[in-house]
Amino acid sequence: MIQLKEVTPKNLKSCLELYDTLDENQKKQVAPNAVSLAQAYVHPNIAWPRVIVDDDLVVGFIMLELHADEIPEYNQPGHYIWRMMIGKPYQNKGYGKKTLDLIKNKCQEEGLKSLYVSCTMDHKMPYQFYINNGFKDTGYEEHGERYLKLLFDQ
Numbered sequence: 001m002i003q004l005k006e007v008t009p010k011n012l013k014s015c016l017e018l019y020d021t022l023d024e025n026q027k028k029q030v031a032p033n034a035v036s037l038a039q040a041y042v043h044p045n046i047a048w049p050r051v052i053v054d055d056d057l058v059v060g061f062i063m064l065e066l067h068a069d070e071i072p073e074y075n076q077p078g079h080y081i082w083r084m085m086i087g088k089p090y091q092n093k094g095y096g097k098k099t100l101d102l103i104k105n106k107c108q109e110e111g112l113k114s115l116y117v118s119c120t121m122d123h124k125m126p127y128q129f130y131i132n133n134g135f136k137d138t139g140y141e142e143h144g145e146r147y148l149k150l151l152f153d154q
């Protein structure tokens, strides 16, 4: 069963090592998990880092920015997917989709209006992955990244 779990002393090493499994192109799409965890440490109030586990196997990492300020006023409140990655050996097995489903449920339980993400447009992935999972292209770009959004019925 896929679950999102807190990063602990027990799963930390697996979480850090997952980044090394990405290919060179994929490493350009996402920061190292060590960097994300350092950012989470200095932004404890807004960062929500979680390992993605299948039973006890660590297959990925996701970090939300909770109640992100950058989201336009009319789509507040919303969370922003700050980081997301699935280890190379575990990709294309549906873990990414299932993770987004868990995050969508979390947002809906919290009564949020939106979920945002941003990505480079250099390659078909991960843009296509988000579009396939219901995100809409906002057309807005900043720092070379396109912003995508998912709106929830409230």
Ligand SMILES: CC(C)(COP(=O)(O)OP(=O)(O)OC[C@H]1O[C@@H](n2cnc3c(N)ncnc32)[C@H](O)[C@@H]1OP(=O)(O)O)[C@@H](O)C(=O)NCCC(=O)NCCS
Residues within 6 Å of the ligand: 022, 026, 029, 030, 083, 084, 085, 086, 087, 090, 091, 092, 093, 094, 095, 096, 097, 098, 118, 119, 120, 124, 125, 126, 128, 129, 132
């Ligand atoms: C993007 C990412 C999170 C997706 O995770 P995943 O577990 O492989 O995703 P899933 O298995 O749920 O879905 C993959 C889908 O993309 C499709 N796909 C895979 N490679 C593709 C490609 N090059 N072009 C188009 N579609 C592709 C698969 O066929 C599958 O489609 P389906 O849902 O219709 O079956 C993962 O590839 C990843 O970690 N990439 C590197 C880091 C990254 O880019 N992170 C995002 C930062 S914004």
